[in-house]
Amino acid sequence: MYNRAESESLPFGQEQALEAIEFGLKESSADVTEILIMAERTDLTRFANLAIHQNVSEISYQAFFRTIWCNRVVVIESNDLSRSAIKETLHRSQELAGAVSPSAIVPDFAHTVRGKQPALQDEMVTFNPATAACGLESRAEIVNRICGVFRTHGVNGSGNIRVQQLEMAVGNSAGLRRYTPFSIIGLIVTATDETNWSSGYNNWIGRDIEASDPEGLATVAAMKCLMGRKPKVVEAKPMTAILEPLAVAQLLFHLNYRSLGLFGAKSAGLRENFIFDHIGKTITSPMISIHDDATTEGLVPMPFDFEGVEKKCLELVTKGVAKGIAHNLTTAIAFKQSPTGHALPPTSEFGPTPLHLVMDAGDSSVSDMIESTEYGVLVSRIHGFVNPLSSKQGYLAGTTRDGLFLVENGRISGPIRNLRWMDRIFSAFDTVEAISRARKVHFTDELWFPTMALVPTIKLGKFNFVDVQRWTG
């Protein structure tokens, strides 16, 4: 394993990326200039009904030129890094600068080199050639193993395997030069039994293919699917809910940029951020601690953000107290804080965003949680489509998915139809009764770099279920 790219198949390469950055910075006549290059090779194999139906490969790169002219900020994104295109982009930036307004707050690029000049490449191990070498035959073989598990259990199945080689290079006129390659493998498996209205799901992501366990993932999904056959209707009402890691991760993703944006400064700037409004105050149970740490074992590591700022461990909620939100170079000045190393690319709509979420473990187990429940539900997963009702209140609505089970008198009594829920999430977390020791990594993939969460199973004394899926066709 290496901390540098030693695969010839890397989409761009360190030398070429840095050469383009040097050329652009030299050519720029702006007061300050930042150039970010994101290169990508993504190979994805997708299957449905136990057969591969999609095999795609993409090699691409994007470059972001952020220039500041008398406090006027211009951003241009292009995928042409020829010298003539770079010159043209910088010339266009100057043209546009004449039309934009001066900003009261501009990013402080000098911050990135203040104190100790960061090394071009971090010591952090971000690239594993074995992962990058997972070619199409290997992906097909993994699909075959997953489908084999599904066939053995007599269920239908779908899913995908994504192998990515990413490169990120940042340079600015204050002297920063940083580069890192990434290798990432992501697996998604869904077991289905359409006749019996049942499904099971699992996902995993990592830097190292050696750590993947396709059969294990598929087995969990298949077992959920088998357990979930012929679900019954149970009336929706506020009740005890044991949320498994996939469900907890989904809630964190939606508290994050996917819905409410509570972990970043953008919504705070819009006066719509429940965490920011309560910094220093208790917002939920002291059993709940959530932070962001890009060095967490099991998550795909990332040494610096898209502005080249070192990633810091960021406390979001500690023992129930709201502690902080993510900042980039611009919001740090606006909020009189230090940047936390959570910038996204400059054209992103989301503002600074944590990508490595961690919820602290407890000392319980899922079986203990079930045994201690008189009446409640075991929630395997929350559907990714969630309604962001209020950032000001941390209020979300959504549905369960891929396995919902009734728990009665200390045991699982059977599968039930999906429920609709609607709750203020930190109020729901305030009712937490137990948290598991065991935690799992799950991910969501809307952004160029995945958003991951290492999370336990949690038992909530009360989660507000408001409706049930009744329709059976």
Place this chain on the structure above:
Amino acid sequence: MFDLARKLISMSLDMGVQFGEARVVDQTQQIVNSADGKASISEIRSYGFGIRVLVDGHWGFASANLSHQDQADQVVKRAISLARAMPKRSRTARLAQVPVVKDSFETTCQQDPFGMPISEKVEFVQSITRTMSAASDLVSRTRASLDFRRETCYLVTSEGTEIKQTLTMSGLAIAVVVEKNGQVFQRAYPDRHGDLSTGGFERVLALKPMEAAKQMVPEAIELLNAPSCEPQITTVILDPTMLGLVIHETVGHPTELDRALGDESDNFGPSFLGLHMLGNFRYGSELVTIVADATRPGAVATYGYDHEGVKAQRFPLIERGIFTNYLMSRECAADLGLCSNGTARASSWNRIPMARLTNLCLLPGNSTKEQLISETDEGLYIETAKGADIDDKRLTFSFIGERGWQIKNGRIVGLVKNPVIYGETPSFWRNCTGIAGPEEDHVTGLAGCGKGQPWQHIPTGQGGPPTRFEGIKVGGGIT
């Protein structure tokens, strides 16, 4: 660029593919933004090429930046090797037959947004935010954005089709935040996602943004002080933005055939609409006819041809309440022995085409908004779509609007903020009891509907006139 696309196809045929489809795409986007009176501009340009091939019935797709066109042969080889590496158990694709086309299409723009001086566009958004800022001391944030997009696509297939298509889109989004005593309300126009259309700057002017800006501040202040919505079962009348979002989620996505066949089960889910329901399932009341119309002038998903070279069409998804058609690509149409209905689109050069929503329109009735309200004993008229969620099979949903007008005995009697409607797709549409006429018809353009792996975000249109539904669960409690 045709030369590159032809070269890709020629190379792929020389290498033995049974079908090839090459696209060379150049995309430009310009966003002109004014936030609290400060103007900013972002420009994005992306161009590249992709080739999709069928070898022994198996798909392969590869793509690269246009600057790598000297490596075109490598890209073709990669696509073919992906197809050849498919194991025997892989699905074998067949394609519905389509006529060979040699044609071009271009969006008509009365005022080309990319030809306008940038200073004019900056002044336009700044005048909107100035107007809102000056309207009240309670205004804390203002934002106005213009979004202009142009895509030129050269499509060449091994069957002989050659199409050049240039689409231009123009859009607008406005928002104002008012604050008082710790209470905050954000009012958006035309809705939280803005409104994108095909056409030039004239499409932005048609939205009458200055008139909207003048109204938004007093509306936001009124909502700041309004009560939240109480839980109830009642009649709701939805404005075109709310209706559009409901159509998008409860009709658009479930009628995508690839979803119904299970291809999206690993992502946002399948569909409740099984194949056995086609042609006989009662989706809605007799009043409900919803068409997918990729020919509607000015709507955001209006084009000449889809990305498989199939001519844009207008066809019913639901006709007089009965489910009559899926949205289909060539591949999934062949699975049903049907023809493609021209809805396969790709978000860019580096993505494959798949069945997508076009412009989904509820056909107008013969009522009016005023008449719908006057006929309602008790209910809510809900405006300005704000958010939504729906389950994986597209059945159980919630939709939230910014503003709800309380109706009693046929008259508006009060205002609530953030009303939420809940329901289940078939029972909701079967309770449709009135649709306003064509004068009040409006289709809103959503800039980015997500689907697929890797993700593809693509513009879609959806809407219709104000429409009434009875016996709907409503709630809120959101301050």
